Amino acid sequence: MPTPEFSSNVAQLEASPTLALAARARKLKADGVDVVDLSAGEPQYPAPAYAARAGIRAVEEGKTGYPPTAGLPELRDAIARYLRETTASATVDPASVIVGAGVKQALFNCCYALFEPGHEVLVPAPYWPSYPAIVGLSGAEPVVIDTGWDTAFLPSVEDLEAARTPHTRGLMLNSPGNPTGAVIPGDLLRDILMWADRHGIWVLSDEIYRRLSYDGPAPSVFDVAERGERTVLLDGLSKAFCMPGFRIGYAVGPPDLVRKMSDLQGQTTSGAVGPSQYSAAAALGESGAREAFVADLVSKLARLRDLGLTAFNGIGAIEAKPPDGALYFYGRLADPAASSLAVAEQLLVEASVACMPGEPFGSPGYLRFNFAVEPEVLEEGMTRLADFFG
Numbered sequence: 137m138p139t140p141e142f143s144s145n146v147a148q149l150e151a152s153p154t155l156a157l158a159a160r161a162r163k164l165k166a167d168g169v170d171v172v173d174l175s176a177g178e179p180q181y182p183a184p185a186y187a188a189r190a191g192i193r194a195v196e197e198g199k200t201g202y203p204p205t206a207g208l209p210e211l212r213d214a215i216a217r218y219l220r221e222t223t224a225s226a227t228v229d230p231a232s233v234i235v236g237a238g239v240k241q242a243l244f245n246c247c248y249a250l251f252e253p254g255h256e257v258l259v260p261a262p263y264w265p266s267y268p269a270i271v272g273l274s275g276a277e278p279v280v281i282d283t284g285w286d287t288a289f290l291p292s293v294e295d296l297e298a299a300r301t302p303h304t305r306g307l308m309l310n311s312p313g314n315p316t317g318a319v320i321p322g323d324l325l326r327d328i329l330m331w332a333d334r335h336g337i338w339v340l341s342d343e344i345y346r347r348l349s350y351d352g353p354a355p356s357v358f359d360v361a362e363r364g365e366r367t368v369l370l371d372g373l374s375k376a377f378c379m380p381g382f383r384i385g386y387a388v389g390p391p392d393l394v395r396k397m398s399d400l401q402g403q404t405t406s407g408a409v410g411p412s413q414y415s416a417a418a419a420l421g422e423s424g425a426r427e428a429f430v431a432d433l434v435s436k437l438a439r440l441r442d443l444g445l446t447a448f449n450g451i452g453a454i455e456a457k458p459p460d461g462a463l464y465f466y467g468r469l470a471d472p473a474a475s476s477l478a479v480a481e482q483l484l485v486e487a488s489v490a491c492m493p494g495e496p497f498g499s500p501g502y503l504r505f506n507f508a509v510e511p512e513v514l515e516e517g518m519t520r521l522a523d524f525f526g
Contacts, residue, residue: 152269157480158175161176164488170488171488174514174517175491178508179433180513184377184425186425187377188415189418190417194414194415199410201410203413205407206233208235211414211416213417213421215228215233216388218420218421219388222356225359228358228388234388234398235407236401237384238383238408239372241385242387243342243370243385246368248400249397249400251275252275256303257305257307258296258306259279261280262315262499263280265497267310268280271306281299285457288318289313289316293327305338309325309328309339309341312348312459313462315464315492316462317460317466319355322355322360326362329357329363330362339357339364339368341357344372344375354460366390370388372385375463378433379416382415439511440507441465441507448465451526467505468501469503483503483521487520487521488520
């Protein structure tokens with residue numbers, strides 16, 4: 137069979153490395169290998185029962201038709217109310233909300249609607265691998281801004297200004313960050329948003345881990361009164377509500393942009409799955425149950441974070457900073473010449489521990505471990521790590 141001649145749209149596109157490695161770990165487990173899987177970018181816990189029941193009821197009641205392209209009105213209302221209740225913004229309007237099949241789709245729609253060939257989008261590293269890929273699919277050029285261990289993986293306004301050119305159209309933010317767990321402090325976030333506003337730069341703020349913060353609330357762009365009109369908040373149900381398979385994400389931004397994103401979505405997926413939207417509306421709309429679920433999850437994750445950090449303190453060949461948020465330890469290899477890709481491969485083959493190497497995140501020399509697992513799984517994984525590096 138001849139090799140297809142792919143279009144320039146996808147010729148350079150590669151498979152998501154995070155999904156590929158997680159799939160490999162699942163395959164080994166299915167083949168009977170006793171793998172401790174710390175690679176997945178999701179909490180390994182059930183969804184809220186009250187939210188799951190809402191989706192089941194929707195199916196049983198025959199609510200299985202096409203939902204509105206931008207999302208069910210009750211879900212858009214619930215998202216707007218949720219943001220009014222959990223950020224400093226008291227004026228979030230449902231018309232500024234669009235629901236998509238996960239944050240990836242919302243982010244793709246946003247980039248495709250805003251950027252084009254000739255534009256540049258600033259992407260601080262370490263980054264979620266999909267950021268530069270999605271920017272590239274829009275035709276724009278991702279411009280990587282390196283951050284590092286000594287600066288707590290935070291970009292400065294000076295870093296951003298040094299990379300800005302007349303072609304700079306956008307900036308990706310992710311706080312708490314994947315893979316680092318770094319949280320952008322409120323003062324720095326305000327300075328970044330004011331800088332972007334002065335230069336007419338769109339800020340796309342991925343806040344999927346916002347509620348998973350261990351040293352006080354993680355600031356949102358919606359907590360910043362001085363944010364400009366070119367600010368888009370992206371979030372979803374995958375992390376803080378343990379609903380990754382429901383595939384519900386959303387973007388909140390200027391209504392004109394939301395309408396154009398809805399037009400684009402109408403020509404691609406037509407939107408997110410209906411029963412999942414009913415589940416999401418319940419998850420966000422029942423305030424008491426919602427806050428109890430998130431508080432319980434954060435408490436559980438904080439204990440796991442402490443357990444893992446104690447174990448890391450006894451391993452000399454890799455060190456990890458206490459993550460301020462998210463689900464991950466981002467361990468720095470002590471040997472600067474070591475390939476984290478090779479080390480991750482060795483860990484999987486020799487110690488049956490699955491993790492993510494730093495290369496896909498734009499930071500070789502690091503390994504990412506998901507600690508949102510059961511305590512006994514994390515304990516076994518850390519024991520194997522200590523033996524491997526010992």
